[in-house]
Amino acid sequence: MNDFLALRKRALEEWQQLEHSPEPVIYIGMGSCGIASGAGRIWDRTREIIQRKKISAKLMKVGCIGPCYLEPLVDIQKPGLPRMSFNNVDEKRLEKLIPDYLLNGSAKLKPIGHLGVNSEILNGVKSIWDQPMLRKQERIVLRNCGIIDPESLNHYLAREGFSGMVKAFDLGAEIVIEEIKLAGLRGRGGAGFPTHIKWQLCREARGSSKYLICNADEGDPGAFMNRSLMEGDPFALLEGMIIAAFAIGAQLGYIYIRAEYPLAIQRLRNAIAQLHKNGLLGKDILNSGFTFDIRIKEGAGAFVCGEETALIASIEGRRGMPRSRPPYPASSGLNGCPTNINNVETLATVPAILRDGAGKFASIGTEKSKGTKTFALVGKVRRTGLIEIPMGTSLREIIYDIGGGSRKAFKAVQTGGPSGGCLSKDFLDLPVDYESLAGAGSIMGSGGLIVMDEDTCMVDVAKYFLKFTSQESCGKCTPCRIGTRQMVELLEKITGGDAEHDDLQKLKEIADTVKKGSLCGLGQTAPNPVLTTLKYFIDEYNEHVEKNRCPAAVCRDLVEYTVIKEKCTGCQRCVEVCPTGAITGPRSEPHFLDLEKCIKCRACYEICRFDAIAGDAIIIE
Amino acid sequence: MAGSIPQIIEKYESRDKGNLIQILQDVQRAEGYIPGVAVDYISSHLWISRSEIFGVASFYSQFKFNPPGRHSIKMCLGTACHVQGGDFLLHALKSEIGISPNETTEDGRFDLERVACLGCCALAPVVMIDDVIFSNMSVIKLKDTLNQYE
Numbered sequence: 001m002n003d004f005l006a007l008r009k010r011a012l013e014e015w016q017q018l019e020h021s022p023e024p025v026i027y028i029g030m031g032s033c034g035i036a037s038g039a040g041r042i043w044d045r046t047r048e049i050i051q052r053k054k055i056s057a058k059l060m061k062v063g064c065i066g067p068c069y070l071e072p073l074v075d076i077q078k079p080g081l082p083r084m085s086f087n088n089v090d091e092k093r094l095e096k097l098i099p100d101y102l103l104n105g106s107a108k109l110k111p112i113g114h115l116g117v118n119s120e121i122l123n124g125v126k127s128i129w130d131q132p133m134l135r136k137q138e139r140i141v142l143r144n145c146g147i148i149d150p151e152s153l154n155h156y157l158a159r160e161g162f163s164g165m166v167k168a169f170d171l172g173a174e175i176v177i178e179e180i181k182l183a184g185l186r187g188r189g190g191a192g193f194p195t196h197i198k199w200q201l202c203r204e205a206r207g208s209s210k211y212l213i214c215n216a217d218e219g220d221p222g223a224f225m226n227r228s229l230m231e232g233d234p235f236a237l238l239e240g241m242i243i244a245a246f247a248i249g250a251q252l253g254y255i256y257i258r259a260e261y262p263l264a265i266q267r268l269r270n271a272i273a274q275l276h277k278n279g280l281l282g283k284d285i286l287n288s289g290f291t292f293d294i295r296i297k298e299g300a301g302a303f304v305c306g307e308e309t310a311l312i313a314s315i316e317g318r319r320g321m322p323r324s325r326p327p328y329p330a331s332s333g334l335n336g337c338p339t340n341i342n343n344v345e346t347l348a349t350v351p352a353i354l355r356d357g358a359g360k361f362a363s364i365g366t367e368k369s370k371g372t373k374t375f376a377l378v379g380k381v382r383r384t385g386l387i388e389i390p391m392g393t394s395l396r397e398i399i400y401d402i403g404g405g406s407r408k409a410f411k412a413v414q415t416g417g418p419s420g421g422c423l424s425k426d427f428l429d430l431p432v433d434y435e436s437l438a439g440a441g442s443i444m445g446s447g448g449l450i451v452m453d454e455d456t457c458m459v460d461v462a463k464y465f466l467k468f469t470s471q472e473s474c475g476k477c478t479p480c481r482i483g484t485r486q487m488v489e490l491l492e493k494i495t496g497g498d499a500e501h502d503d504l505q506k507l508k509e510i511a512d513t514v515k516k517g518s519l520c521g522l523g524q525t526a527p528n529p530v531l532t533t534l535k536y537f538i539d540e541y542n543e544h545v546e547k548n549r550c551p552a553a554v555c556r557d558l559v560e561y562t563v564i565k566e567k568c569t570g571c572q573r574c575v576e577v578c579p580t581g582a583i584t585g586p587r588s589e590p591h592f593l594d595l596e597k598c599i600k601c602r603a604c605y606e607i608c609r610f611d612a613i614a615g616d617a618i619i620i621e
Numbered sequence: 622m623a624g625s626i627p628q629i630i631e632k633y634e635s636r637d638k639g640n641l642i643q644i645l646q647d648v649q650r651a652e653g654y655i656p657g658v659a660v661d662y663i664s665s666h667l668w669i670s671r672s673e674i675f676g677v678a679s680f681y682s683q684f685k686f687n688p689p690g691r692h693s694i695k696m697c698l699g700t701a702c703h704v705q706g707g708d709f710l711l712h713a714l715k716s717e718i719g720i721s722p723n724e725t726t727e728d729g730r731f732d733l734e735r736v737a738c739l740g741c742c743a744l745a746p747v748v749m750i751d752d753v754i755f756s757n758m759s760v761i762k763l764k765d766t767l768n769q770y771e
């Protein structure tokens with residue numbers, strides 16, 4: 001353990017030096033989402049500016065702090081002051097910001113917040129944690145994201161990294177499992193199975209070798225919590241894996257991660273290499289006598305591989321098809337050996353539980369759902385991004401207080417991805433915990449929260465999810481393979497304006513059959529989007545079926561675009577953008593839209609500054 | 622080109638079936654797709670039939686069996702992108718470059734693929750061209766964006 005103390009001391013020194021750096025430090029959020037909004041260019045440009053202006057400053061990459069709508073975020077720390085966060089920094093703003101703030105002392109661009117002591121107001125700037133999006137959050141899993149350099153082991157160590165692991169080694173495997181039990185930790189991947197039972201079963205299972213698998217195949221479209229976490233704090237996941245492996249007695253761990261997450265893979269590989277170098281992974285970790293190693297397996301794109309037996313088949317190099325259980329992976333999993341599979345967030349939560357004690361974790365949340373949960377808050381909501389909230393927070397608080405509500409009238413919120421459901425505004429006061437969501441016909445899922453407004457057609461949403469699951473169905477069992485296909489066909493009939501009234505009844509019957517008859521979780525939950533929309537948005541279905549009308553004007557076959565003559569100024573912007581030449585008309589005179597040529601791409605609708613293009617729901621006779 | 626395939630494959634232990642997916646990924650990274658000749662090599666190296674290799678490769682959406690275009694377009698159709706108009710975007714994209722998903726344009730300029738989620742949901746809708754992600758895309762921005770690629 002002396003080695004660990006020495007490592008920690010070195011790390012703390014480095015962290016102190018950074019916090020009290022005599023030269024300014026510029027931190028740039030470089031998660032995938034930050035990079036997508038231009039952080040890569042901002043990084044290059046910052047380097048170029050400080051060279052050109054001969055400013056001595058240090059540049060540092062950090063992960064994502066969460067509020068994606070503020071990206072790219074640039075934090076600047078001047079000696080004697082905490083980090084100041086500047087939002088939506090484009091190249092033009094940057095060009096002024098850096099010399100203004102670092103050379104002239106004050107910048108025109110006001111920081112959105114500082115990262116110093118929470119309650120302090122510095123030069124009129126409040127803490128960033130006082131921002132409406134961040135105020136109601138409670139950060140356990142995401143505590144390092146956006147704060148530390150995810151490629152630096154020292155940063156992680158300085159923020160009490162690996163003290164959970166050291167404590168676990170002291171306590172011994174049995175007590176570690178007991179702590180997880182007391183903390184009330186449940187699987188963050190969706191179903192919410194108690195983590196300690198999984199661990200205990202695998203620990204008790206007989207086998208010469210045992211495996212631990214981290215499921216990082218974040219397949220739910222609309223969810224990116226795990227990506228952000230692995231990109232922003234990869235060491236937390238690895239520490240959690242070591243603790244889990246120690247508890248169950250595994251010698252080898254795999255991270256099964258989507259190939260679509262190249263940055264997360266790169267950061268994990270870097271983190272694993274650093275752990276090896278410092279004796280925190282591999283043979284006889286910190287002289288504890290415990291040996292464990294981690295390998296990365298890249299997934300090849302199959303949603304069904306989120307199911308544990310399919311995931312194991314994929315790691316073994318086969319088609320990722322689920323098999324019937326039992327035997328459960330805890331007794332016979334990878335290569336026939338006892339295997340424990342946990343989700344990224346579950347494992348990344350473990351170090352905090354060990355470090356701060358089970359009691360602290362269990363004091364957050366509700367009676368049956370303890371701790372916090374991360375969500376990707378996206379869709380038709382003002383403040384999008386990654387959030388972490390105590391279990392039991394209401395949907396209303398999440399969507400309105402944190403997300404700022406939607407611009408147009410709120411219609412629904414979708415939780416749990418393709419396995420979840422759409423909840424109407426009647427459920428806004430529902431507390432977010434496993435049981436409440438399941439009771440409403442949805443699921444917690446891995447954490448996607450997609451907000452929908454009046455411009456969203458719920459039948460179209462159901463069709464979207466069923467198309468997804470029918471494509472991702474592995475084809476092994478009939479109810480799922482054929483049932484999902486049948487549901488898509490019925491939904492296409494409805495959205496195409498060809499439905500008959502008993503189609504809704506048929507849809508419901510097939511949905512119930514697929515739910516009951518499918519082999520694995522994919523099929524058993526695939527009908528949820530249909531069932532919940534049928535239940536809470538039946539009016540919209542009826543409108544499609546009886547009147548052949550799509551009230552949200554989304555279903556292509558039921559919408560027609562026209563120019564509103566009174567509003568059209570004849571600016572020709574739509575004429576230029578129309579890909580098929582369907583809009584014509586001389587400048588300064590109302591234009592004409594030829595319905596024969598129109599492919600309903602909506603380009604004119606998007607570009608018009610005078611609301612002169614109407615996308616109207618039509619009624620097919 | 623074909624010369625590199627045996628080198629890629631021989632890095633992996635022979636007869637260890639567990640490496641099949643990784644080998645396929647390495648081949649695709651080098652060649653852009655899985656050529657038939659690679660399947661022959663893998664078959665003799667791992668001692669598994671060609672049909673089994675095709676069975677595994679075709680199961681996963683990542684693997685392609687046709688040469689890609691000079692630039693690869695990945696249209697994200699995750700839920701957030703869908704809600705923000707991803708479907709309209711795909712429709713416009715298809716008519717702009719004249720191909721459907723999983724096809725390559727005749728001049729070899731673009732290939733098109735629809736993907737389930739690129740994990741940038743807060744910036745929806747997004748389109749990825751080669752390694753660059755374009756966020757908050759719209760039908761209007763599309764033309765200019767495509768024109769950046771030759």
